[in-house]
Amino acid sequence: MGAIQVDGLRKSYGSVDAVDGMEFTVDRGELYGFLGPNGAGKTTTIRVLTGQIEPDAGDVRVLETDPVADPIETRRRVGILPEQESPPSFLTPREYLEFVGEVRDLDPERVAEQTAAWADRLGFESKLDTLHTDLSRGQQQKVMIAQAFVHEPDVVFIDEPLANLDPLVQEQVKRFLVSYAAGDNAVFVSTHNIDVAEEICTRVGIVADGRLVTERSLEDGGDDESLLEVFLDRVEREETRDTPTLERLET
Numbered sequence: 001m002g003a004i005q006v007d008g009l010r011k012s013y014g015s016v017d018a019v020d021g022m023e024f025t026v027d028r029g030e031l032y033g034f035l036g037p038n039g040a041g042k043t044t045t046i047r048v049l050t051g052q053i054e055p056d057a058g059d060v061r062v063l064e065t066d067p068v069a070d071p072i073e074t075r076r077r078v079g080i081l082p083e084q085e086s087p088p089s090f091l092t093p094r095e096y097l098e099f100v101g102e103v104r105d106l107d108p109e110r111v112a113e114q115t116a117a118w119a120d121r122l123g124f125e126s127k128l129d130t131l132h133t134d135l136s137r138g139q140q141q142k143v144m145i146a147q148a149f150v151h152e153p154d155v156v157f158i159d160e161p162l163a164n165l166d167p168l169v170q171e172q173v174k175r176f177l178v179s180y181a182a183g184d185n186a187v188f189v190s191t192h193n194i195d196v197a198e199e200i201c202t203r204v205g206i207v208a209d210g211r212l213v214t215e216r217s218l219e220d221g222g223d224d225e226s227l228l229e230v231f232l233d234r235v236e237r238e239e240t241r242d243t244p245t246l247e248r249l250e251t
């Protein structure tokens with residue numbers, strides 16, 4: 001059974017069909033890239049999978065839990081790095097990671113070890129006791145990455161993992177994500193960055209208009225067509241599918 005399973009998922013906001021029949025499976029050991037244009041339904045899908053919102057229809061499983069029936073258990077078992085979210089302005093990185101550890105019922109010693117390891121890995125040791133409000137966007141992003149992994153989850157959902165990071169830290173985070181997935185975990189990355197997806201993902205799913213329009217394995221070097229070409233072709237085809245063009249209207 002896959003680490004993440006999505007079958008016939010639908011979610012509308014009023015008249016907007018944000019997710020409209022989404023289907024895919026992600027196994028342990030995969031670094032899965034979720035690629036799609038703005039408004040394709042990526043964040044909505046992640047929010048359902050992490051028990052933050054209820055879908056209108058469909059069946060979803062994450063580590064064999066049902067995020068709709070048991071959102072608390074799902075959230076306990078996964079790591080989540082939401083899109084454009086900042087750590088609390090009134091806490092320091094050390095206090096915030098301690099807080100996350102308490103919420104996740106972790107041994108304080110383990111949290112202290114993880115805090116030190118992440119501060120060292122991403123280079124924010126000197127900022128561990130500085131209020132987040134006094135950190136740069138990139139430094140805050142590093143803390144958000146650390147909170148997603150502090151409990152060493154088997155499945156991690158990450159929205160735009162490299163946003164605001166300098167090139168050196170981007171390389172470190174990319175290497176870490178690759179090694180984390182290879183350690184029998186599933187890493188699910190939503191991104192617009194096709195080059196990064198091509199570089200680090202084992203497989204990508206391309207989303208347009210609330211559906212998965214194609215999937216591609218990137219192991220064994222992929223095939224001749226670049227991921228960008230596949231992306232542009234499939235997204236364009238999907239976007240023109242329901243739009244009557246002048247030519248089609250005339251025929």
Ligand SMILES: Nc1ncnc2c1ncn2[C@@H]1O[C@H](COP(=O)(O)OP(=O)(O)OP(=O)(O)O)[C@@H](O)[C@H]1O
Nearest residue numbers: 013016017018036037038039040041042043044045
């Ligand atoms: N809370 C909401 N209320 C109403 N409409 C929403 C809400 N959240 C998302 N939508 C709409 O649902 C659609 C899908 O949005 P979603 O955020 O899932 O896309 P996305 O693929 O994550 O986009 P992006 O790449 O821009 O972050 C969009 O048309 C968006 O405007």
